[in-house]
Amino acid sequence: MSLKPYLFLPLLLALFACSKQQKPSTETPGGIATTIQPGGQTVGLGSEQAAEGVAIQPGMSAPLQNRVYFDFDLSHVRPDQRDALNAHARYLLAHPQARIRLEGHADERGSREYNLALGDRRAQAVQRYLMISGIDKTRMDTLSYGEEKPLASEHEEASWQRNRRVEIVY
Template identity: 60%
Template sequence: MAKSKLLTAAVMSSALVLVACGGNTDDTDQGSTTTTEPAVEEVDTLELETDDESIELVVEDVEPVAVIEDAAEDVYNELLDLTLVYFDFDKSVIRPEFIDMLNAHSEFLVANPTQMVVLEGHADERGTREYNLALGERRAKQVATYLMVQGVSAAQIDTVSYGEEKPLAIGKTEAEYSQNRRVEIVYK
């Protein structure tokens, strides 16, 4: 009896995988046309038979590819809305949490080769004016280099450093300082 239930569960899960991944397995005429939406076979029920019993699966009509594409587009648009890259104290290394955002911006810029962007480098008020201008420039150039490695044309990118001159937060705590150590992505 337990063996039969295991077999039934295995058959059901295999059937679900086949139904979920199902598509056209016909190898003829592949690649001759491209469509933007994949063909989805409509399956209302699927009947499986085992040694002891018959199992009927009901499958709902779902277009998972469209749902995934919509969700991916929403995430992409949310990432494009983010335009600040923050840095650690006295560093110009891009932190890992900003990679997805920068990838979204690079994809946008590659897809729109006439779009220009200005990368504005900033620093907190600690350090001399000259040092902070140089640090802001290093940060902006680091982001520019990352975008270019992702395929963005150098002609689309301008960099500028404001050093400590345009703080987002006024104050002398680490929380305020951390908001001022940034690169702003500004589309022109």
């Protein structure tokens, strides 16, 4: 009888004892982490907040910041806009009857068709972020205005920055 198999048993036990149980969490390519909450809800958060979850507070009012801004010619959610989207996710999770419309916008540069498509991609990006946060897609409608409804009409970078947005309408 060989003793070699029995030499590996203490090693396996030591490895098993040292393993750390982690919360179920996944990281998406856009840097959005999701955490499974008690009851099976999945909440999307910025990476630094993933372990803490989202506190749902019944009776809270809709978030005041209803605009999500984008960089030039891009449609991914910027890291500095995630807090606003997390606030909307908390509100929507606390109010399952609430519905929203995501209105995508672009600045005046580019063709009308291109800007309509870009506004649509931006609205879809916000919708995906909220879906990762646990909001059902059927509660969200998307619409693109392209360059048709600018916030600012000047022809300069500061104005163009304000026009590259998605508006969240309850």
